[in-house]
Amino acid sequence: MANIFDPVTFGSINLPNRILMAPLTRARSDRNGVPNALMAEYYAQRAQAGLIISEATGISREGLGWPNAPGLWNRAQVEGWKLVTDAVHRAGGRIAAQLWHMGRLVHPDLGGGQPISSSATTAPDFAYTYEGKKPYTEARAATREDIKRIVGDYAQAARNAITAGFDGVQLHGANGYLIDQFLRDGANFRADEYGGSIENRLRFVTEVLSAVGDAIGMEKVGIRFSPNIYSQGVEDSDPIPLFAALAQRLEELNVPWIELREAHRPTSAGAVPTAPVSPAIRPFYSGAIAVNSDYDGPSARARMAEGIVDAISFGRPFIANPDLVERVRAGAPLNPGDEATYYSGGAAGYIDYPTLSEERAAA
Numbered sequence: 001m002a003n004i005f006d007p008v009t010f011g012s013i014n015l016p017n018r019i020l021m022a023p024l025t026r027a028r029s030d031r032n033g034v035p036n037a038l039m040a041e042y043y044a045q046r047a048q049a050g051l052i053i054s055e056a057t058g059i060s061r062e063g064l065g066w067p068n069a070p071g072l073w074n075r076a077q078v079e080g081w082k083l084v085t086d087a088v089h090r091a092g093g094r095i096a097a098q099l100w101h102m103g104r105l106v107h108p109d110l111g112g113g114q115p116i117s118s119s120a121t122t123a124p125d126f127a128y129t130y131e132g133k134k135p136y137t138e139a140r141a142a143t144r145e146d147i148k149r150i151v152g153d154y155a156q157a158a159r160n161a162i163t164a165g166f167d168g169v170q171l172h173g174a175n176g177y178l179i180d181q182f183l184r185d186g187a188n189f190r191a192d193e194y195g196g197s198i199e200n201r202l203r204f205v206t207e208v209l210s211a212v213g214d215a216i217g218m219e220k221v222g223i224r225f226s227p228n229i230y231s232q233g234v235e236d237s238d239p240i241p242l243f244a245a246l247a248q249r250l251e252e253l254n255v256p257w258i259e260l261r262e263a264h265r266p267t268s269a270g271a272v273p274t275a276p277v278s279p280a281i282r283p284f285y286s287g288a289i290a291v292n293s294d295y296d297g298p299s300a301r302a303r304m305a306e307g308i309v310d311a312i313s314f315g316r317p318f319i320a321n322p323d324l325v326e327r328v329r330a331g332a333p334l335n336p337g338d339e340a341t342y343y344s345g346g347a348a349g350y351i352d353y354p355t356l357s358e359e360r361a362a363a
């Protein structure tokens with residue numbers, strides 16, 4: 001049985017431990033989605049992670065609707081990301097880019113034009129824009145031509161990620177964004193070959209994975225899902241058979257690793273989780289499975305000791321504990337994060353959380 005400090009292989013990436021940094025949007029890029037030296041410092045501080053998964057990163061102008069989130073569709077963004085990947089590698093770490101199309105969750109103020117989704121729907125609640133919160137607007141249903149173009153955008157963003165020095169990519173298939181809007185029947189009402197049956201709802205993600213695998217090699221590709229939580233209006237009436245079929249598809253495609261945001265308690269957004277889905281995925285999928293949500297050191301070690309999953313990913317704990325791996329090893333307490341600075345921009349609450357040795361020196 002693997003220990004959380006044992007090495008593990010995710011496709012072509014060799015992880016020295018099984019503590020992953022979960023993707024965390026921190027809104028520190030400029031308005032053109034260009035990463036910078038501040039972000040390089042933040043990620044390099046967290047290089048002890050077995051693998052850093054970057055904050056969600058737009059594959060296209062159309063797909064990015066979060067203020068100050070980064071992109072990976074143009075040269076300036078690639079150059080900005082090189083600062084980050086170089087810094088992480090110099091610090092001894094590894095980093096995958098989380099590739100993001102937000103679908104109907106892109107407000108026209110940010111994305112340019114009407115948002116796009118599997119079906120003509122409007123997301124509930126409010127979008128963050130540069131002028132504050134605004135209600136979402138209705139998305140139009142993607143045409144077959146749109147789908148072809150978006151699949152191409154994923155492949156190009158993956159190539160750009162490799163050019164920018166990332167060790168691989170993770171497709172963002174979780175949290176109610178575009179891939180999830182195709183997968184789950186609470187948002188996909190299409191009558192064509194991309195909607196209806198499970199097989200049809202798997203078509204979009206299958207095409208994206210195949211195109212990205214062809215572009216950069218499937219050994220560099222992972223994907224994230226959030227199968228047991230309602231996310232931003234997206235849920236499924238029967239998630240177990242859907243995700244079991246998806247697991248078989250991932251196996252056929254040779255996708256080497258997946259990350260599941262599998263909540264055990266209500267999320268910060270108030271979503272109450274349904275039954276865990278990882279037990280339905282494991283029998284069909286032989287790649288590495290990382291699980292996320294609400295873990296601390298002891299609960300992560302206990303989960304690993306069950307011998308079912310291969311790694312644990314930590315989100316909020318990595319915000320406030322840059323040396324999380326060392327703290328888990330030492331059984332040291334974890335600092336709480338300051339929610340007010342999660343998306344605030346600037347260095348405060350971003351690169352100023354202390355390591356254990358800094359805390360000891362200050363004591």
Ligand SMILES: Cc1cc2nc3c(=O)[nH]c(=O)nc-3n(C[C@H](O)[C@H](O)[C@H](O)COP(=O)(O)O)c2cc1C
Binds near residue numbers: 055098174292317
């Ligand atoms: C500030 C913040 C930003 C997040 N950004 C992303 C993101 O960009 N992509 C993503 O897939 N999940 C994102 N999440 C979800 C986290 O990756 C993670 O699933 C969640 O925080 C639960 O894990 P934790 O209990 O270890 O924090 C974000 C969460 C927080 C708190």
